[in-house]
Amino acid sequence: MVQAASLTANAGSRGNGSAVALDAVTISFRFADGSAYTAVEHATLAVADGEFVSIVGPTGCGKTTLLNVAAGLLAPSAGRTTIFGTPLGSLNARAGYLFQAEALFPWKTAVENVAIGLDVAGVPAREARARAENWLTRVGLQGFASRYPHMLSGGQRKRVGLAQVLIRDPKILLMDEPFGPLDAQTRQIMGNLLLDLWNADRKAVLFVTHDLEEAIALSDRVVIMSAGPAARILGEWRVALPRPRDIAEVKLEPAFRDLHREIWHVLKTEVLKGYAQTGGG
Amino acid sequence: MAHSRANLIVLQVLVAVLAIGLWHVLTATDVLPPFFFSTPVDVFSRVVKWFVEGTIWRHLWVTLVESVLAFVLGSAAGALVGFWFARKPYLAAVLDPYVKMINALPRVVLAPIFALWLGLGIWSKVALGVTLVFFVVFFNVYQGVKEVSHTVLANARMLGMSERQLMRHVYWPSALSWMFSSLHTSVGFAVVGAVVGEYLGSAAGLGYLIQQAEGVFDVAGVFAGMFVLAVFVLAIDGLVSAVERRLLVWRPLAAETRA
Numbered sequence: 001m002v003q004a005a006s007l008t009a010n011a012g013s014r015g016n017g018s019a020v021a022l023d024a025v026t027i028s029f030r031f032a033d034g035s036a037y038t039a040v041e042h043a044t045l046a047v048a049d050g051e052f053v054s055i056v057g058p059t060g061c062g063k064t065t066l067l068n069v070a071a072g073l074l075a076p077s078a079g080r081t082t083i084f085g086t087p088l089g090s091l092n093a094r095a096g097y098l099f100q101a102e103a104l105f106p107w108k109t110a111v112e113n114v115a116i117g118l119d120v121a122g123v124p125a126r127e128a129r130a131r132a133e134n135w136l137t138r139v140g141l142q143g144f145a146s147r148y149p150h151m152l153s154g155g156q157r158k159r160v161g162l163a164q165v166l167i168r169d170p171k172i173l174l175m176d177e178p179f180g181p182l183d184a185q186t187r188q189i190m191g192n193l194l195l196d197l198w199n200a201d202r203k204a205v206l207f208v209t210h211d212l213e214e215a216i217a218l219s220d221r222v223v224i225m226s227a228g229p230a231a232r233i234l235g236e237w238r239v240a241l242p243r244p245r246d247i248a249e250v251k252l253e254p255a256f257r258d259l260h261r262e263i264w265h266v267l268k269t270e271v272l273k274g275y276a277q278t279g280g281g
Numbered sequence: 282m283a284h285s286r287a288n289l290i291v292l293q294v295l296v297a298v299l300a301i302g303l304w305h306v307l308t309a310t311d312v313l314p315p316f317f318f319s320t321p322v323d324v325f326s327r328v329v330k331w332f333v334e335g336t337i338w339r340h341l342w343v344t345l346v347e348s349v350l351a352f353v354l355g356s357a358a359g360a361l362v363g364f365w366f367a368r369k370p371y372l373a374a375v376l377d378p379y380v381k382m383i384n385a386l387p388r389v390v391l392a393p394i395f396a397l398w399l400g401l402g403i404w405s406k407v408a409l410g411v412t413l414v415f416f417v418v419f420f421n422v423y424q425g426v427k428e429v430s431h432t433v434l435a436n437a438r439m440l441g442m443s444e445r446q447l448m449r450h451v452y453w454p455s456a457l458s459w460m461f462s463s464l465h466t467s468v469g470f471a472v473v474g475a476v477v478g479e480y481l482g483s484a485a486g487l488g489y490l491i492q493q494a495e496g497v498f499d500v501a502g503v504f505a506g507m508f509v510l511a512v513f514v515l516a517i518d519g520l521v522s523a524v525e526r527r528l529l530v531w532r533p534l535a536a537e538t539r540a
Contacts, residue, residue: 071439073435073438073439091438091439092439093441095439096439097435097436097439099432099435099436101430101432102430102432102433103430103432103433103435103436104433104436105437105450105451105454106433106531106532107454107455107458107531108450108531109531116440116450117440117441120440120441120442120443120446120450121441148530148531149531150531150532164440165439165440168440168441
């Protein structure tokens with residue numbers, strides 16, 4: 001039954017309308033000692049324009065690797081990546097990437113960090129700054145413009161990062177466990193902020209997380225990956241919950257809990273496998 | 282309360298008073314012969330005499346000019362070469378043993394060569410200072426470019442930066458921050474180069490003053506020269522600290538110095 005659901009979802013989202021389409025992507029790394037490691041095997045995945053898709057999997061399953069392929073930061077060993085129907089050769093210029101680790105420029109203030117994407121695109125400095133200040137307000141950071149990243153909290157830094165990426169108005173948003181290091185309350189607030197911003201212009205989103213609840217609450221579709229090495233895509237589930245959603249409230253709905261139970265049944269075995277391989281780390 | 286700033290200063294002054302007092306007592310009672318150890322009063326009156334007569338200013342000026350030139354030229358060369366090496370790893374690998382070899386060389390042995398090549402004027406001292414400053418700045422800039430976080434770099438690329446914009450917005454600020462964090466060391470080395478150069482052969486400067494006094498067993502003159510030199514270095518160091526505070530405002534912690 002799971003298999004059937006995944007197949008129909010796949011068929012529906014593939015095709016020309018896809019913002020991101022990974023076709024039978026395999027990613028192997030070769031080490032200096034000659035040994036090879038296959039992180040992801042034969043992954044096929046498509047994100048339609050305006051669709052919010054989450055990838056969930058146990059730690060070390062190659063979720064980030066897959067995201068880096070979609071960003072063009074990493075070339076797959078086999079398979080094809082197409083962005084709005086065009087094969088991806090180099091960096092994906094239509095995507096914005098929110099990284100898991102600290103990615104802000106520590107020597108630039110919050111407003112400079114947000115404005116940099118416009119600066120390098122040749123937007124006049126004054127206009128770039130005005131728009132950056134506007135974006136800081138949109139992510140709830142008015143009054144923090146002249147702070148350096150180390151003077152901001154983890155959640156505030158993520159807000160700056162979000163503004164930094166969104167100010168360039170990318171058609172695709174790639175997010176790698178962006179709220180991972182934050183505490184539970186801040187995660188929830190950031191999740192709602194993300195949904196609000198996304199609702200305004202519905203970009204295609206590929207969101208990587210290890211948190212199934214977060215994935216269901218945010219997404220239109222949830223993709224589950226198996227434990228690595230040679231991780232595969234196990235299946236995908238459509239999330240039919242109505243929008244706009246509130247992260248905290250949507251988790252109380254019976255439909256949410258049913259879906260969570262169904263997916264967790266599959267994910268649990270993979271998580272345990274993942275733990276067995278990494279020693280719980 | 283015991284650790285307040287005022288208390289700290291009082292204790293710091295007390296250390297000086299005790300040391301000078303001990304020195305005075307020991308030389309006054311002839312436990313230490315004044316011929317070899319001079320006396321605090323002699324040294325102090327010598328320093329006063331230099332400043333009253335104004336003879337010291339010329340020497341201070343010469344040492345300052347040499348130090349500043351050595352610092353500026355050494356830093357510029359170190360930053361350029363460090364940047365270049367970091368961006369061209371193969372070139373760095375080829376030249377690596379030679380860089381290490383020259384850096385391992387005690388620079389004092391170069392002083393006579395520089396005197397031979399550049400004469401006894403300020404340029405032989407500047408050259409000696411440059412060889413010291415260059416390596417401090419070179420290693421720090423090299424490291425600064427190499428240690429740019431991969432995530433920050435990937436982020437910069439995703440934000441649409443070209444290779445030139447990466448230089449300007451990522452590599453250069455990172456390299457500069459490492460360079461600034463070694464400012465104390467490189468400025469100190471610039472002064473060392475100037476003074477050692479003067480000491481080994483010159484006609485002016487604090488090193489020359491000390492060397493001249495030594496030549497005639499004038500211990501008070503040697504100590505007075507050392508005292509003026511120490512104050513000179515402290516003043517420059519204070520200036521560097523002020524500059525550092527302004528330049529590294531974005532840094533979370535006190536800058537770490539790498540020699």
